[in-house]
Amino acid sequence: GSxxxxxxxxxxxxxxxxxxxxxxxxxxxxxxxKVSANYVDFSNITDMNRMFAFVSASTIEFIGCNMSDVTNxxxxxxxxxxxxxxxxxxxxxxxxxxxxxxxxxxASNYDLTSCTLSNISINxxxxxxxxxxxxxxxxxxxDLSGINVNENTIIEMSWxxxxxxx
Numbered sequence: 001g002s003x004x005x006x007x008x009x010x011x012x013x014x015x016x017x018x019x020x021x022x023x024x025x026x027x028x029x030x031x032x033x034k035v036s037a038n039y040v041d042f043s044n045i046t047d048m049n050r051m052f053a054f055v056s057a058s059t060i061e062f063i064g065c066n067m068s069d070v071t072n073x074x075x076x077x078x079x080x081x082x083x084x085x086x087x088x089x090x091x092x093x094x095x096x097x098x099x100x101x102x103x104x105x106x107a108s109n110y111d112l113t114s115c116t117l118s119n120i121s122i123n124x125x126x127x128x129x130x131x132x133x134x135x136x137x138x139x140x141x142x143d144l145s146g147i148n149v150n151e152n153t154i155i156e157m158s159w160x161x162x163x164x165x166x
Contacts, residue, residue: 004030008057010037021047023072028084031057035086038063042070049101050075052086056111059088068095074103074128077112079135085109087138090116097123108135115139119146126154134162 008031015022022042026035027050035057042048042065049072052060060077067073073096079085089112099122106112115133127149133139149155 004032006033007031008035010035010040012039013037014041015045017044020045022051023047023049024053025051026055027052028054031055033058035060037061037065040065042067045070047072048076049073050078052076053078054080054084055086056084057086059090060086061089062091063093065094067099068097070096071098071124072101073099073105074101075107076105077109078104078107079109079111082110085111087111088114091118091120092116093119095121097121100124100126101128102132103128104131104134105129106133106136107131110135110137112136113138114141116143117147118143119148121148122153123150124153125150127156129155129157129160131159131162132157133164134159135164136161137163137165139164 022045038061046069048070053075077089
């Protein structure tokens with residue numbers, strides 16, 4: 001179909017120093033196979049809210065990214081209906097040290113079956129993880145290994161796994 005691509009490669013990308021938001025930047029992009037955003041320097045970005053919302057790629061990968069100034073990743077990979085969310089999301093070896101809002105990060109992504117959040121650092125005083133996986137009824141594999149969180153961090157997790165049926 002028109003406007004559909006197989007793979008979106010953003011590897012080693014450095015967003016413009018004048019840009020601080022990528023909110024809704026790729027929302028509803030028609031990617032069928034894979035989004036690869038590995039080793040991206042997001043150091044000037046603070047807002048990634050809904051960046052890849054409603055993207056139905058089979059895999060979305062963020063490996064080795066500098067997200068040290070990002071504070072908002074709410075709804076980053078959210079879905080809305082069957083067929084409009086990624087099925088495999090990998091966030092690995094990323095510095096997310098200042099993230100404060102992860103609310104609904106994967107919410108209502110009915111297509112999500114596998115999610116990896118491993119070897120990431122979060123050092124904020126308070127992190128909202130409410131509704132993070134709310135409605136991810138197809139989720140069967142969740143890897144949270146090696147998450148480094150400051151021992152004094154307060155994590156709010158209301159409804160974080162609501163309606164996760166498997």
